[in-house]
Amino acid sequence: MLISIDRHRLRQLLDGGAQLLEVLPADEYAEEHLPGALNIPLKQLDANTAQQLDIHRPVALYCWDAL
Amino acid sequence: MSPRAAWRLLQLGFEQVYDYTAGKIDWIAAGWPTEGPGPGEARVLTATDPNVATCGLEEAVGTVRRRLDPEITSCAVINDHRIVAGRLEHLDTIDPQDPRLVSQVMRPGPTTIRPSDNLDEVRERMRARQVQQLLVTTPDGELLGVLHPE
Numbered sequence: 001m002l003i004s005i006d007r008h009r010l011r012q013l014l015d016g017g018a019q020l021l022e023v024l025p026a027d028e029y030a031e032e033h034l035p036g037a038l039n040i041p042l043k044q045l046d047a048n049t050a051q052q053l054d055i056h057r058p059v060a061l062y063c064w065d066a067l
Numbered sequence: 068m069s070p071r072a073a074w075r076l077l078q079l080g081f082e083q084v085y086d087y088t089a090g091k092i093d094w095i096a097a098g099w100p101t102e103g104p105g106p107g108e109a110r111v112l113t114a115t116d117p118n119v120a121t122c123g124l125e126e127a128v129g130t131v132r133r134r135l136d137p138e139i140t141s142c143a144v145i146n147d148h149r150i151v152a153g154r155l156e157h158l159d160t161i162d163p164q165d166p167r168l169v170s171q172v173m174r175p176g177p178t179t180i181r182p183s184d185n186l187d188e189v190r191e192r193m194r195a196r197q198v199q200q201l202l203v204t205t206p207d208g209e210l211l212g213v214l215h216p217e
Contacts, residue, residue: 004086006088046079
């Protein structure tokens with residue numbers, strides 16, 4: 001199930017133990033990212049790299065903006 | 068980009084996937100903390116003064132005049148959620164007994180800026196247009212403070 005959320009709901013999810021994933025390129029992640037976020041760039045997101053995440057826990061992800 | 072990544076995770080078997088659609092810029096623009104060195108240029112957030120005079124929509128303007136320091140000539144008009152509704156200006160000319168409501172007198176829709184805006188660029192525009200202060204808000208319009216030219 002895919003659900004769009006705003007930042008207030010995101011904070012609630014993180015407080016509840018959700019995983020946070022930034023899918024921007026590594027240099028953009030290195031410059032600045034949300035607290036506690038992991039980085040898997042979209043172009044590298046596959047079954048292998050996704051093993052960094054716990055498939056049984058909620059995952060919230062983001063990029064730069066809504067565009 | 069993030070919806071595609073979210074659908075990718077669903078394809079890979081993840082069942083609870085949430086897309087923070089507005090993204091990193093929205094978080095930064097709200098003035099919320101981040102990790103990492105940040106961009107090379109300074110942001111408005113670093114110079115935002117949280118001490119900004121405010122008043123409510125339903126206050127009498129004379130009451131606002133009496134409540135605020137006499138040197139203050141304008142203040143931000145906010146609602147119960149600290150959302151900016153307007154500006155009350157020329158406070159120094161208001162009669163302390165003036166019974167009119169702020170909502171009747173204020174200038175609605177003032178220019179606001181985000182904490183994520185480039186500080187040098189904003190201040191350059193302020194100097195060029197001789198703007199003495201700008202209200203800093205979140206993307207939702209919540210008042211965070213005020214920025215001065217220097």
